[in-house]
Amino acid sequence: MKLHLKIWRQKDASSKGQIKEYPLNGVEGDMSFLEMLDVLNEELINKGEEPVEFDHDCREGICGSCSLQINGEPHGPDRMVTTCQLHMRKFKDGDTIVIEPFRAKAFPVLKDLIVDRSSFDRIQQAGGYISVNTSGNTVDANAIPIEKEKADEAMDAATCIGCGACVAACKNASAMLFTSAKVSQFALLPQGQVEATERVQNMVRQMDLEGFGNCTNTGACEIECPKGISLENIARLNREYLTASLKG
């Protein structure tokens, strides 16, 4: 397969980037998208050029590191997969592929296709946890009876890998789906009730401080989320936040 790649190249955070074009031959349909970029980088290195920098880690769709905007969609045209699980059989010989970093003011580009997603970490640190005394007397979480339906919903929310596709897809660069998943995974469980009020208020405050946009319910985030995080979580976040704010 022969491809025509258009890739965002940016020297560092303070430089102005631009799209550069690269023809690439010998791409196999069984390659993952990242393996295709590996092939490109080998070519670039052999020619003495700077390789294209991109984030990756597990390459199994569970770490949330890979973060490419491919032909205008986060993680490319496939559904429920991350970039590392996207295979080149989704493309045709002669295709032009535009590859860009996830774009948001809260995700500044560090180099080429790598963005700084530590804003997500700060939202999580603001309240995405439960305080448990681990000094030897920790009660087994399974000792607390939880309705199966609630446990499943909490687990579904907890599958969010924090990749940032929701922000990348949203026309407003909103982080509501991520934040709602991180709030929901505790809001649905008895262990999360103790700090529920502070959690949602602090996480939403941090989300706003980071400069993400406002949710306008287009639903793009849900469609593009590689883990299928539901918009129901955003409605739950709204409920939790309003309840918490009215409590004081």
Next chain:
Amino acid sequence: MSGLIKSSIARKVVMALSGLFLVFFLGQHFTINITSVIDPETFNSWSHFMGYNPIVQYLLQPILIAGVIVHFVMGFVLEIKNNSARGVKYVKYKGSANAPWVSRNMIISGLVILAFLGLHFYDFWIHEMTYKYIDGSPENPTRYYAETVEKFAPIWRTVLYVISFALLGLHLWHGFASSFQSVGVNNKYSGAIKNFTKLYAIAIPAGFIFIALYHHFNPITH
């Protein structure tokens, strides 16, 4: 509470509640207007009631105007903030892959509706205020039907009304059901809410379009 006022979620809720209020008002407005096609006497009597009842005039009318202002001002605030949340735009952004045009372009349908409201206020509200408070003309419970039909005589105005109602339909198509999501309602009733939204977004604007066309093609002959 202070955090609530400044938060992104509060802005969503303000948009949602003001929008739902305007959706309710729209239904009431349509109910009165359709009588102009069915029975002009009823239309005259209801219009006179709306124009002279002190609760409608001095309580409900200011609330309605406030609702409209809050909705569009907050709409502009959200649009500006959301635009700034993505400083560098994508070279290629395939919005159609994951969200319908109406959801992504509420600002466009909203601006058309706002422009229409300017014309609509000029046509009816300014006229009404001038008649009652500036000219000090006497009450005349039989004038409303003729005044309304006369407004739709020029083709340009009828066309502008039709276009605006079509855009209003698109605005409702996304906005109505979306308001429930914004205030935290996403449950077993959400499917029914979405279906009702689609029905409302088609039926009410189509009804207004029918009224405008009906009066254009059925002028009062003296």
